Amino acid sequence: MARNSLRRTPLYEEHKAAGARLVDFAGWEMPVQYAGIKAEHEAVRTRAGLFDVSHMGEVVFSGPDVEAAVQRLVTRDVSRLETGQAGYAALCYEDGGTVDDVLVYRRPDDFLIVVNASNRDKDVDHFRENVSGLDVGLADESDDWALLALQGPDAVEILQNLTDADLSGLKYYRFVEGEVDGVPATISRTGYTGEDGFEVFVRPGDAAALWRKLLDSGADPVGLGARDTLRLEAGMCLYGNELDAETTPLDAGIGFAVHLDKEPPFIGQGALLLEDAEGLKKKLVGFEVEGRGIARHGHTVTDGAQIVGQVTSGTHSPTLGRAIGLALVEPEVQDRFTVVIRDRPVPTKTVPLPFYKRDRK
Amino acid sequence: MSVPQDLQYTKTHEWVRIEDDVATIGITDHAQEELGDVVFVELPEGGTSFEAGDSFGAVESVKAVSDLYAPVGGEVVEVNSALEDAPEKINEDPYGGGWILKLRVSGEGDLLSAADYEKLLEEEE
Structure with a gap:
């Protein structure tokens, strides 16, 4: 893709001013790093980091049949969500393969679904194709919102200084409408780092001033490079790595976001019920590399003789100082296997997920 | 971007210092x-x-893997084993403590002068 056809978020000039290295990510010109991945990663684990995730998509569902429509589309039972609560969910094809993983926000009069930037157009098509017969309106508001993520142990204090909303009373996966630094915002206690923190939706025209304010308040800018190492340490899935059309949410270990008893069922529920009854076709495991080297996405997993899976994500963990990864492997695979790193078989051992869990105060 | 004048370079961003028949090799400041x-x-x-x-x-x-290419032909006489525990030396001191290996030279390579390497960096900008 030619560079001039890349899309830019409302914070593009801020990234350039902060010395970011910009890369093509899903058709967006996005910051991969500012000071360096390790330093940014550590800022989020120990203080506060600020991410521009405005490339993510926002789709709003409304109308008399809105709950029935969302129920049909996502794996989570959204009737169990209270107004002001968000839930992680998957979208599936009829065969159980994954279209995307999303956050569903139940608002007073409608539902907001936040989708991955790389899947936005595909998701909107999938939504439109699958709401026939229902009286529901569907609006792709992705270009109407900027999204900033403030993550880390200092996030609550930094944000509280800029808003009247009571953040100490805002539980994990809850959100509230309010003002941040004098501009209208939706403040959501969610994130993709394994730390406490917030995702803040604001209008595009308000984003740059808020970005600067949050940096002035002590947050470090953090790029997509550290976003990936942070989410991987937290054991969170990335669509295109752990999840894809050939992998079900059950395979990828996000069964906690799937309610197989939903009535009426979601798209793909029959296939997932069958897989649940017959046993998984593959499973997601976390591993540490015991030899030398760093496992990467696409590396082959063997039992010493046969290929038994593939690495879906792998990196050097800045927090642990070790090479870690996630792999989709055959269900029989036990606690040791081999990853072929650049033609070299390297021993690994499985470890419980997540790799990193923060101390809760 | 530092490009020491007394070194030779490759198009793949290695540097090489040849003293007698031993070539010391690393990656450039630009590469790190x-x-x-x-x-x-x-x-x-x-x-x-x-x-x-x-x-x-x-x-x-x-984030990424980058292959290393031999600027000249030869046999490995020493590797910088300090990099096993402290790979960050390559970032901190690419032309000094971040050297990678030494070869006993037995074959010529297609090397660039410092001036030519600087030109290459400008073209890549």
């Missing part, structure tokens, strides 16, 4: 800057021989 935080260096065994242009190892940052 592009890679970001180096967290792993794959080094060859002592005694291994390479032709100029052969891949002799790799440098990995948090």
Whole structure:
């Protein structure tokens, strides 16, 4: 893709001013790093980091049949969500393969679904194709919102200084409408780092001033490079790595976001019920590399003789100082296997997920 | 971007210092800057021989893997084993403590002068 056809978020000039290295990510010109991945990663684990995730998509569902429509589309039972609560969910094809993983926000009069930037157009098509017969309106508001993520142990204090909303009373996966630094915002206690923190939706025209304010308040800018190492340490899935059309949410270990008893069922529920009854076709495991080297996405997993899976994500963990990864492997695979790193078989051992869990105060 | 005048360079961003028949090799300041935080260096065994242009190892940052190519042909006489525990030396001191290996030179390579390498960097901008 030619560079001039890349899309830019409302914070593009801020990234350039902060010395970011910009890369093509899903058709967006996005910051991969500012000071360096390790330093940014550590800022989020120990203080506060600020991410521009405005490339993510926002789709709003409304109308008399809105709950029935969302129920049909996502794996989570959204009737169990209270107004002001968000839930992680998957979208599936009829065969159980994954279209995307999303956050569903139940608002007073409608539902907001936040989708991955790389899947936005595909998701909107999938939504439109699958709401026939229902009286529901569907609006792709992705270009109407900027999204900033403030993550880390200092996030609550930094944000509280800029808003009247009571953040100490805002539980994990809850959100509230309010003002941040004098501009209208939706403040959501969610994130993709394994730390406490917030995702803040604001209008595009308000984003740059808020970005600067949050940096002035002590947050470090953090790029997509550290976003990936942070989410991987937290054991969170990335669509295109752990999840894809050939992998079900059950395979990828996000069964906690799937309610197989939903009535009426979601798209793909029959296939997932069958897989649940017959046993998984593959499973997601976390591993540490015991030899030398760093496992990467696409590396082959063997039992010493046969290929038994593939690495879906792998990196050097800045927090642990070790090479870690996630792999989709055959269900029989036990606690040791081999990853072929650049033609070299390297021993690994499985470890419980997540790799990193923060101390809760 | 630092490009010491007394070194020779490759198009693949290695530097080489040839003293008598021993070539000391590393990656350039530009290369380490592009890679970001180096967290792993794959080094060859002592005694291994390479032709100029052969891949002799790799440098990995948090995000990416980059192959290393021999600027000249030769046999490995020493590797910088300090990099096993401190790969960040490549970021901190690419032309000094971040050197990667030494070859006993047996074959010529297609080397660039410092001026030509600077020109290459300008073209890549």
